[in-house]
Amino acid sequence: MSGFSFASRFAFLAAAWVLPELPARAEPVPQPVQDILYRICSECHDADSEKGGVNLDQVTIAWDDAAAVDQWYRAYKVLEHGHMPPPDKPQPTADDKKALLAFLDENLRKHTPIGGTLPRRLNRLEYRNTIRTTFRMDEFELPAGFPKDNREHGFDTVSEALVLSPPLLAAYQEVAGQIADELFPPPRALPASTVRKAGVEDLVLSFSAATIHGDALRLACGSTDSIMRSSTWPSKIEITTSGTYRVTVDASTFRPRDDKSLTLEVRAREVAASDRSGTKSFRLLGEFEVTSESPGTFTFDAELYEGQTLLLRWANAELTHDPAVLTALLEHRFREDQRFLAAWQEMLFPAPNRRASVTSLRGRNGWEIYRRHYDNPDLNLTEATMESKRTRQILAMTRDDGTARNLGDTFAYEYHEFGPALEIHGLSVEGPFALVDGPKDKRRAGIREYSFTARNEGESDADYARRGTRGFLMRLFRRPVDEATVSAYVQMAQEHWSTGHSFDEGMHLIVRQALISPRFLYRETSPGPLDQHDLASRIAYFLTRYPPTSQLVLLARAGKLNDPAVLRSEIERLIPTSPSAPMIQDFTGQWLHTRLLPEIMPDASFDFTAEEVELAGIEAERFFAKMIEENRPMKDWIAPDFLLTSRRFAEENYEYPPRGKSLAGASVTYQNDHMKIERLRIDPAGRYGGLLGLSGTMMATANGVDTQPVLRGVWVLENILGMPPPPVPQNVPALTPDTQGTTTPRELLAAHTKAADCASCHRHIDPIGFALEKFDPVGRWRENWPGVDVPIDSSGVLPDGTRIEGYLDFKKWLVANIDLVSECLAEKLMIYGTGRVPSYAEQVEIQAIVERITDDGGGFRDLLIALIESETFRTR
């Protein structure tokens, strides 16, 4: 599993911060510390052995050398977590360990910095969102093939990993060209006017809206809900230039009732629009009264826009697919003509106890069946009364929306054949006579004005370009821009103008080039404590995944983010609480690995649908959102008293009592067509709920077929406990374990990890993996190992020596040690938010924040706010 890296905090430290470049100055190691190091480390880590490239047998330490600090930091962590010394080597006494850790702690605090993020390239999501916001292109998507970002320390927001490669810059350049084309499109020329004609055969027939009779197309329905059931349009005419046109339609009436005039409605339809669109979503061009049974010509001038054609509808047709209208019309016909009623009965009830499928009666098929019965001299009329059961059944059917749509399609043929209907004989569109701005042009003008403001009365090209570009660059670069920078861009345009190019071409060039500037592509560039603008960016991208909103920008420009009260209120305003918030989806997917779910299709034996896999991911997002929204205590990450899932999913996967026996307090919080997500009460000490009792996390840490205790163990150490095991040593000897007589995964694994080199980490990994072993690959509880059918042994000893019998004990242990979980989550949020792994000194600050929140009885929301307000967060 490639996404499951052993990325740990150990690798990053080398060169992770800015230090004054002074010659390394070594400080002596106190003699007692030297003695301890000699006793417990030097067998493997002295100048001779240097196992793993580590030499701890030192009399001095150069604390201003990043590599040395990194080495001692790692030494601190492996000692603290008990990964070293290996179990088969002499162990330090408690006092030795304490003294050594204290020495290292004191020096690491002193010698590790606050800050150290490099300029951060916008990642894919941030870049896309920034384009969307900066240019008000809400639906902008990255082009297919846009390069992927690297993930480091579990996240794709880490500055060091966000490299800029040639293909990526080429992709930025491509997008820059697209956007410049939107803002300053090439000028349009008025093409020669042409006449486009559409005969009857060029008009669209859709469902039962229209039929062709000789040289006429008949329209019968007036429905407004979707054009495909009422209208027709010439699909071979598509306007390519927005302009003014002359439209001609030939139409006549067909057997109008009481010589009433029929209203022909002409609208402008986008050729590429969905046929399901309602008629009213298209612009009305004109309405015409058609009064004659011989064809008349209706001519008018209209603006038509690029991509459009005409749409024709009979606006005042009596027949629509509205259930009430259809029912009334049918009832009227039933009363008027007994044969009609009898034939409809035969069509819908072909045998005494059989109702025909309404869907297959749609359109002409049903009408022809009806017609055969109608014309049958032996048609049985005895049942054909208004009081008969079948008549009532038919009229009940037509009162249903879906059935009314189908039977309306059938009934329409009656009108097509016998009228009344509106006949179209052909149409033509001549033009364009003049160019006009279509919606696309207007939208572009809007984006242009939003980016560069409008030109002032009498303002020269150069003045407007300078004024507009200044504002544009400030928004694009997310900070004030000096005049030299503005001039650099304006000059590009001026030089372009001087070689005979237009104003717009010069501006097009500015947009293209500014969008590949590092000032746009990188954020957080003020060293040390973040300045107001970088702070605004960091907060906004962290909490919303979008660039700062104008309110935040204005506060930053006014220097008000230094005011703690202002900062607090901005954080509170931006903090996400909706499960669909981009930050929540993005962060949970990466932290909990649930982003991997779409790639894990559980084995067929689990009977898990793609929809359920999706729901498993959504559960994690909802859980995270709820933790923020309700400021839940941190222990709820492990042992909450609620589930957020659908009842059905809970019954099938979480042993939730079936409906009727439910615990009190369930309330609906979310609903859609397929499944509704509810808040379900559960026993906080039970098997389900919390990060580990979620289908999504147990699925993401398995492979859809088997569970892998080591993967789950590592995942928990890394993402829940913050004690990532060191990377697997590169010189792991080839394993030749004796696996004879092993029957369970547990015995098999034990055989593999008996070697001392392996055991120093596996003794921490494996017990946690086995504690979770009773969750199958989709997170359902099981008692036996599949295949061998042997009861699962979930017992083990945790890193601190605590003995557990299984998952429920582990859960208790986690709740008792909840600060570990809090610190781990806090660190993940900081990596994600600041783009770097916290240094030792920063971890000290984070630890203090976690302790404070615990002491104050605070919740997750409090923690999140405190992290953002920390010095660590506010420093680059």
Added chain:
Amino acid sequence: MEAKAPSLFQSRIDRRLFLRSTVATIALPSLEAFAEEKAHLDPKTARNFVAIGAYLGWHQNAFFPKETGAAYTMPRTLAPITAHRDQFTIFSGLDHRAPNGHEAWINFLSGKSPGSYSLDQQIADQIGGNSRFASIELATGVGEGAKTMSFTKQGVGLPTIMRPSVLYKQLFISKADRERAEYLLRSGKSSLDSVLEDAKRFQASLPQRDREKLDEFFDSFRAVEKRMDRQLATLDEPVPGTDYRLPAYDPITPNLQMEAGSIMYDLMVLALDSGSTRVLSLFLDGLGQVFAIEGEILKAGYHALSHHGNDPEMIADLVAIERAHIECFAGFLRQLSEKKNPEGKSLLDDTVILLGTGMGDASRHSNANLPTLVAGGGFKHGQHLAIDPKKPDAPLLGDLYLTLMERLGIEQENFSNASRNLNQLFS
């Protein structure tokens, strides 16, 4: 569910924005584009892959022959390709064991897990790299423009081209497009120095470590500058020419689906023959459009007909539509078989064509027993291979896909839930 669906372009405007950008890319073909050309001499490999999928399925009784083996009677739907009988094989009894329903239609190329890494993209990632276009995704009859059957490794649905004019523009760059591309390159290059200068001033304002980080930008910048030089040079190189002429309008509305289909097939032949791409997919959508087939207006719209409820007259009309699709397909097979490379191998033998669907029975929204046909690719064809899906060891559609990939020179052990192949039955 909330929108986890493939993130396609949500509106027409943005789709166009994308399309234009693709055109711009095409106007700047890479140097390698035309270099890679040397027919494979190994008769057991094929160069190209084409997948064709029908949204409303293929009516089983008119697609599957009654008899198995070589002596089958040509089923109604496939009658138009009778002349190519020896060039295709019909498969019944294969599917992905995927869930049912319209939403899972995309299991067609994705396998058991709808919307995952699709066959065409797996192939394109392996063999598409040296062509001008790694793959091209097309569609006809699309009313809403939100559907696709091609998904990247990350599960991103690829947008389809539904306008023949757009595909045409991509394949055969017009003079105007070429001039525009040249203008953009020249003007862009002329001011790169200013961009660079400003970037340097920016870099100079940063501390040492940040400056080193920014070196990535400058390295990339130089590479992009060189790329622009190459693109300018290739603008003078010949692009495949054609005397093929499109109609004055784009047949993009659903009712013009057959017209769009035959044009798309024509352009697909040109794309393969010119080596512009090696991987194509064509999605045949279905909505309520009422077709007139051979002058006869059908009884109901395409979608309504697919819910035939076993009404024989509805089925007859549905089959008429599907047959019309196959009629278009026949033109594709004919043209491919007529094009020969210098070694005398036909383009059809060099192209593995998969025609199928993700819908087994549209009337019931069942995704079992997917009608499937394989043409070309130099396989031994001419029969109906009936698989009994009830047998415990029954092969899956993915096993056939593994065989198809192998023919394209791709050795792969798994496709979705399948891990064997059909080589024993079909080679």
